[in-house]
Amino acid sequence: MTDVLAGLAAIVGRAALATADADMAPHAVDWRKRYVGRPLAVVKPASTEEVAAIVRLCAQTRTPIVPQGGNTGLVGGATPDDSGRALVLSLGRMTRVRDLDLANNTLTVEAGRTLASVQEAARAAGRLFPLSLASEGSCQIGGNLASNAGGTAVLRYGNARELVLGLEVVLPDGSVWDGLRGLRKDNTGYDLKHLFIGAEGTLGIITAAVLKLFPLAVGRVTAVAAVDSPAGAVELLGRLQARCGERLVGFELFSDFALGLVLKHYPASIAPFRDRHPHYALVELEDTQDAAAVRALAESALGAAIEAGLARDVVFAESEAQANGLWALRENLSEAQAAEGKNIKHDVSVAVSRIAEFIAATDAALARAFPGVRMVTFGHLGDGNLHYNAAAPEGVEPERWMQNTQAVNRIVHDSVAAFGGSISAEHGLGQAKREEILRYKSAVEMDLMRRVKAAIDPLGIMNPGKVL
Numbered sequence: 001m002t003d004v005l006a007g008l009a010a011i012v013g014r015a016a017l018a019t020a021d022a023d024m025a026p027h028a029v030d031w032r033k034r035y036v037g038r039p040l041a042v043v044k045p046a047s048t049e050e051v052a053a054i055v056r057l058c059a060q061t062r063t064p065i066v067p068q069g070g071n072t073g074l075v076g077g078a079t080p081d082d083s084g085r086a087l088v089l090s091l092g093r094m095t096r097v098r099d100l101d102l103a104n105n106t107l108t109v110e111a112g113r114t115l116a117s118v119q120e121a122a123r124a125a126g127r128l129f130p131l132s133l134a135s136e137g138s139c140q141i142g143g144n145l146a147s148n149a150g151g152t153a154v155l156r157y158g159n160a161r162e163l164v165l166g167l168e169v170v171l172p173d174g175s176v177w178d179g180l181r182g183l184r185k186d187n188t189g190y191d192l193k194h195l196f197i198g199a200e201g202t203l204g205i206i207t208a209a210v211l212k213l214f215p216l217a218v219g220r221v222t223a224v225a226a227v228d229s230p231a232g233a234v235e236l237l238g239r240l241q242a243r244c245g246e247r248l249v250g251f252e253l254f255s256d257f258a259l260g261l262v263l264k265h266y267p268a269s270i271a272p273f274r275d276r277h278p279h280y281a282l283v284e285l286e287d288t289q290d291a292a293a294v295r296a297l298a299e300s301a302l303g304a305a306i307e308a309g310l311a312r313d314v315v316f317a318e319s320e321a322q323a324n325g326l327w328a329l330r331e332n333l334s335e336a337q338a339a340e341g342k343n344i345k346h347d348v349s350v351a352v353s354r355i356a357e358f359i360a361a362t363d364a365a366l367a368r369a370f371p372g373v374r375m376v377t378f379g380h381l382g383d384g385n386l387h388y389n390a391a392a393p394e395g396v397e398p399e400r401w402m403q404n405t406q407a408v409n410r411i412v413h414d415s416v417a418a419f420g421g422s423i424s425a426e427h428g429l430g431q432a433k434r435e436e437i438l439r440y441k442s443a444v445e446m447d448l449m450r451r452v453k454a455a456i457d458p459l460g461i462m463n464p465g466k467v468l
Helices: 004-011 019-027 047-063 115-124 142-148 230-247 256-267 291-309 318-331 333-340 352-369 398-418 443-456
Strands: 041-043 065-068 087-090 098-099 106-110 164-170 174-177 205-212 219-226 250-256 279-287 315-316 347-351 374-380 385-391
Touching: 004 041, 004 230, 019 041, 019 087, 019 115, 047 087, 047 164, 065 142, 087 333, 087 443, 106 115, 115 142, 115 385, 142 205, 205 333, 205 398, 219 230, 219 291, 230 250, 230 291, 230 352, 230 374, 250 256, 256 279, 256 318, 256 333, 256 374, 279 291, 279 318, 291 315, 333 374, 347 398, 352 374, 352 385, 352 398, 385 398
Parallel strands: 041 087, 065 087
Antiparallel strands: 098 106, 106 205, 164 174, 164 205, 219 279, 219 315, 250 279, 250 374, 347 385, 374 385
């Protein structure tokens, strides 16, 4: 190990190599503090060439590598094990904008740039990069791509996968695949970039990407609609899609119980309505044309929804500050849950048409098994992604409640499978769901994944213990 550390120092310099426990500690634990590892060291390269040299050294010495971006993942995908053998490779020094092509509507950036600063670079050029997450101030674009991040604008723009034209990747033998092509049509064989997007660093290290840009919206409308049920929210979504088309960018669902947690733990929050309602849909429309026109469209569409009985009431943001306040009700949900106490979390997806049925059936199954269970249900209804979390019944200590994790997961995940869904919609598998996925993927599918892994990473040094 001494030779490995000396070799790493020779590549990046002593200042970019951390070996002291205190310096490595932030890189050794995941965001939820569920997984704690013990890395050999944390190395911080400043270029693709340095990443490649590090990986070549690790291939020669059979040293495991754990790529790490902003370390905001929720499934332990960027956390090393406790063996003391794995090297954490942190990409935070690789932040350059390599190219901006306005005629082609592309931005080429390095993997360590934060998502917020990617958005800012696009905005400064009069363009939009639409990927948006609650952690965008600290998550990095390389990690977003490695986990195929979703976020709040998937309804209009798609997951991270749909926002990438090309990649640069350091492969497990230290060679570099330069796929930084800004082409929207390239029908010359396998589309290799999709092997690495969503692979969670198990096949290679993304070091740069060509990202799609879009016109910057002139008009934006944010509103919250009060609805009776998830079924009503799904019907409202369909009506808005029919009336508003691609102007509908976001459609988020959250329950009244979930809203109550935000109001309790974020006292500065303002409830959208004077009266409480069973569920709420946060709706956002945007357009590159006249702001007044998109406001008129939103008012017409949501007014018609009230007349049709699909919405009880609607409140519109009258300023950017009010819009941010409405979004904060949704975005602060995860932190509000944490403040309330530990709960059993699920990041699942089913077809939009089956969401209401899934919630009703799974709520009932959990209530039968655990009387008094409190469901914290919210998510990106427009793309079928629910954060479907089970909190302890009143009077039950959260630590005691967490002992039911395996049983609750079984009910929820089996129900997801019965409805043709996925047990991981946007967070990935990491180490949290590595074993769980074996119950739900076919033997054929798992075998194909293992073959891909063995072909690209025969030494098994890339983020071992994750996904597979």
